[in-house]
Amino acid sequence: xxxxxxxxxxxxxxxxxxxxxxxxxxxxxAPTERTMGLIQRIFYFHVPSAWTGFVAFFLVFVSSIAYLLxxxxxxxxxxxxxxxxxxACFTVVLVTGPIWAKPVWGIWWTWDARLTSTFxxxxxxxxxxxxxxxxxxxxxxxxxxxxxxxxxFLDVPLVYLSIWFWRTQxxxxxxxxxxxxxxxxxxxxxxxxxxxxxxxLLVRQRYRLEALCHEVQELAIDVELHSAERATExx
Amino acid sequence: MKNLxxxxxxxxxxxxxxxxxxxxxxxxxxxxxDEVERLKAMLxxx
Numbered sequence: 001x002x003x004x005x006x007x008x009x010x011x012x013x014x015x016x017x018x019x020x021x022x023x024x025x026x027x028x029x030a031p032t033e034r035t036m037g038l039i040q041r042i043f044y045f046h047v048p049s050a051w052t053g054f055v056a057f058f059l060v061f062v063s064s065i066a067y068l069l070x071x072x073x074x075x076x077x078x079x080x081x082x083x084x085x086x087x088a089c090f091t092v093v094l095v096t097g098p099i100w101a102k103p104v105w106g107i108w109w110t111w112d113a114r115l116t117s118t119f120x121x122x123x124x125x126x127x128x129x130x131x132x133x134x135x136x137x138x139x140x141x142x143x144x145x146x147x148x149x150x151x152x153f154l155d156v157p158l159v160y161l162s163i164w165f166w167r168t169q170x171x172x173x174x175x176x177x178x179x180x181x182x183x184x185x186x187x188x189x190x191x192x193x194x195x196x197x198x199x200x201l202l203v204r205q206r207y208r209l210e211a212l213c214h215e216v217q218e219l220a221i222d223v224e225l226h227s228a229e230r231a232t233e234x235x
Numbered sequence: 236m237k238n239l240x241x242x243x244x245x246x247x248x249x250x251x252x253x254x255x256x257x258x259x260x261x262x263x264x265x266x267x268x269d270e271v272e273r274l275k276a277m278l279x280x281x
Contacts, residue, residue: 023246039238042245049249088256092249099245103238198253205260212267219274226281 015197022187022194030187042100048192049092050118052199056086057125057156059203064149067142076142077210078203079149080132083125085202089195090122105169113166117159124152 026044033040059082067075097115098108109115128148135141163170180188 019250027246037237038242041242045246045249084256088252092252095248095252096245099241099248103241202253202257202260205257205264209260209264209267212264212271216267216270216274219271219278223274223277223281226278230281 011201015194015201018190018194018197022191025187025190031181031183036104039100039103042096044187044191045195046093046096046100048188048195049089049096051192052195053086053089053093054156054160055196056082056089056199056203057121057153060086060125060128060149061153064146067146068150073138073142073214076138076145077207077214079145080129081203081206081210083128083149084206085199087122087125087129088202089199090118090125093118094122110169112168112170113162114159114168114170117155117162121152121155121159124155128152 022044026041030041030044032038060079063075063079063082066072067079097118101110102108128145131148132141132145135144162168
């Protein structure tokens with residue numbers, strides 16, 4: 001097995017083990033919350049998914065600025081890779097949130113500030129990905145996406161601070177807000193570490209996809225050029 | 236064991252979403268790798 005492939009398999013196995021540990025800790029190690037009961041255990045993947053999504057969108061923001069400054073396509077590849085993974089994370093947040101809300105609030109969804117701004121954030125990055133499919137020219141696509149990626153990030157602090165700015169049904173945040181039982185912290189951190197590791201793995205895999213796309217385009221041009229040269233020689 | 240079904244549904248969604256995304260990217264990667272091999276072979280022939 002080539003060295004790169006071996007490293008990749010090892011990384012995947014390590015992430016899978018970490019996810020297993022996180023799942024076990026969230027279900028069996030963490031204490032049961034007194035008022036919400038069992039359903040509160042959704043917290044161990046709902047909140048870390050949101051935080052991991054924020055990290056992914058921050059990566060889009062940084063890569064977009066770097067692309068506009070340096071004009072290297074690799075920054076654009078990183079931005080789109082992180083955007084896709086961020087969208088996956090926030091899909092998890094938007095699915096697990098209502099499952100948690102129904103037994104606790106009695107409703108699946110409410111259009112309050114936190115929930116609405118989170119939904120808008122998801123829509124913004126889905127639009128970012130759709131926008132990219134509409135443009136054929138790689139340089140134009142990368143420039144427009146970079147500008148969009150920078151502006152879309154403005155919603156991230158708004159999502160986080162919405163709890164302080166407006167009255168909302170959503171609980172206070174873990175840091176600087178309501179506070180978390182000290183026995184819950186280690187489990188929460190293991191779950192967040194697992195999701196961050198998964199994010200790194202997925203971004204790396206998606207980045208390879210962009211690099212391969214680029215390689216295919218280059219090779220297709222080479223084949224075309226060589227075929228044309230060959231045809232001229234034969235004539 | 237109140238809400239156990241909801242909890243399980245949430246966990247299934249979490250890992251289902253990530254696994255489905257991983258599978259999609261892996262399939263696209265495999266297809267592109269085949270394309271690279273095919274183009275390299277064509278280039279050798281030309």
